[in-house]
Amino acid sequence: MNKIRSGDEVIVIAGRDKGKRGKVLQRTDEDRVVVEGVNIVKKHAKPNPMKGVAGGIIEKTMPIHQSNIAIFNGATGKADRVGVKVLADGKKVRVYKSSGEEIKVA
Numbered sequence: 001m002n003k004i005r006s007g008d009e010v011i012v013i014a015g016r017d018k019g020k021r022g023k024v025l026q027r028t029d030e031d032r033v034v035v036e037g038v039n040i041v042k043k044h045a046k047p048n049p050m051k052g053v054a055g056g057i058i059e060k061t062m063p064i065h066q067s068n069i070a071i072f073n074g075a076t077g078k079a080d081r082v083g084v085k086v087l088a089d090g091k092k093v094r095v096y097k098s099s100g101e102e103i104k105v106a
Helices: none
Strands: 009-012 021-027 031-034 040-045 056-061 071-073 079-082 082-086 092-096
Touching: 009 031
Parallel strands: none
Antiparallel strands: 009 021, 009 071, 021 031, 040 056, 071 079, 082 092
16 A cells, blocks of 8 residues: 555655645656656757647656655644554555544545
């Protein structure tokens, strides 16, 4: 079970974007996620008239490793760790480690 999922509100805890908050847009693979407004780089793009793409320097959001982000707990206003709790019916849910309350899916 992935502790960080698409749609989660996360905060960056390490790297040049430390302290920034954003929403997880997608998981690129098992270890990396794309967070909106975080890890933005400038890429040089060649023009492609067949696709109607203009050339130049474009800003692109790149993936960030999941160890450098933590889920944002709205109740405390801080970063939090994620735990997994098994309910009575055998269903697994994600919970905040600090308070034990269930993480609502956005």
